[in-house]
Amino acid sequence: MEGMAGKKSSLTWAVHISAFLLVVLWTIPTLGLFVSSFRDRDQISSSGWWASFSASEQTGYARTGTDDDARQVDGLYVIEGSVTEGDQKLSAWGTGAREPGKYQPGETVEIEDGWQLTVSEDGSYRLTSEKPFGMRRGERIFTTTAVPPDFTIGNYHRVLTAEGLGRAFMNTLTVTIPATVIPILIAAFAAYALAWMRFPGRALLTAGVVGLLVVPLQVSLIPLLQMHNAIGIGKGYMGIWLAHTAFGLPLAVYLLRNYMIGLPREVIESARVDGASDFQIFRRIVLPLSFPALASFAIFQFLWVWNDLLVATVFLGNTREQLVMTGVLRELMGSKGGEWEILATSAFISIAVPLIVFFSMQRYLVRGLLAGSVKGG
Template structure:
């Protein structure tokens, strides 16, 4: 018995460790997204989010002023400090830093080590020391000073500018309202329809019920992309075209197979004695559905509501197809993709911030209703 107890304890420990590892793996992308949302774009491009507390080597450039050179031994000398450039004041506010390497070409900004003398393409030599001081020596006076590229270590930089850019972007408030306008009806409508259908498939006998259940299961594997163009053509033909009504119906159609399947499996597992007793007492199918089935099926309803809300809130493809392209009808995903990221290219700080802002509401919904999720998903799996 001691050996058995020891084995059980070891198995329990292994399970706990596995769960902790899985939770950490699930949380890592979210943590990285959160940290990156507060970082400067240049630091994001040059180091991972786990290096956020550390200093980062970044590339900079400065144009040497060619006015007032000093003549010395037949050569013309230009001296100064790369950190004194006003254009670099945001990165080096005290005009001091440490240069690790420098170059005179954009393709090789760290070609030479700090303190090493290099040859200029136009003739002469240049040297940049680790403290940022430079000395350029040319045989003739220059009309235009050369550009110096250098690598310097910068301290970690955290900012709220990314959040200000996203939250206060022009039209973002309207996009948030549009997202709620799409998501809430697109979550409620399929639940209402699927609940009636699931009750009929679970507790009402009629010809062809088995075929309908098989069709619902088959629709779960049909890619929604196949239906986008035909469905949009149908909407245009019947007069609803690209509109909120059109996207509500589109999300309803795409969500109904999973809703019916999930709710039907749950309702089948409800105690038959309760339903038969209600019928003996003279209750109609509608009364049984409203007063008995719906209250008992709340975990399954909440489970589907979580899935449908998350899917609809984060949707980009269906919104691009079934909503007008004007700014008045843009949802948050379209606003972020077209206006913020579309005009800013590889601004990873904006991308991380926009992603984290967009998942805030779904996270609240998920953690509010997650206790019903497992109960609803396991419905019908155990008799």
């Protein structure tokens, strides 16, 4: 029978397909961002990242020469030149904006009374007439060219050397590492007390922690900043460390408490019988066994602090020396909204470290979350 112990559910395939689709949905945007970071502005504006591995088409136009460029050949007035640059190959051309690809390379058409125009595949054109052209401005030739794939590392060089991202990277590390370690240290002690130490008001404190999980941080930003200014820490690293610690503690305490309360009671009781103090039990037994839960919260907190902009803006500042990476990206978006290649490169650089942290610790994330979700008391 389905659902009995030892029997696999018939919906296992659906779970696998759903997991695969979720992975694909998360991977495709990251891949697109990575590919776009190696493309130049013209490529990004003309085609999607998925077309970067094959030749793409670009449209444009050029003008022929004028009477000053005409010469007589075999009784004809001739103007010659080229409408392409470099190794571009012409795939179609036209003489009007409504039909820029009306003619094929090598085709000869009559554009005026007695004027014959031929455009070759290499982009060279030949305009002939039996009479002087009498034009001061060249005729427009619309072109559709095939541009081969081209990738560059110039975007990365420009961002890392000229956009101030290096300083912002160090600022982000300075904020993120302490803001991840401090709440873990505090929450581990608090979670052990709520899980294994009996004292009046323990249930009330646990309920308070759960209630704090639903409080939006935006409502406390200004009061907390005013308190920081009142006690003299103002805007600085100490203030933002404490702010991130305060905002991250409810989830940390809740997650760790749920995990610790499910640890084997026999082990802890045996340690107490042997004369171990609460601190010794916490340090030698509970902490090593709780490493998956600690790693799970560390991933959450690191990713949240690394990608944070709001808290950093309020508690750190907006000067060039204080900006974190998200702040620099915001400035790039504001002042260089058209330079998408720079934004793609900057964004990928900013997510590189969180990706490394996540993939190096993701096995602990699953273990910690599942254990904390099914154990409790």
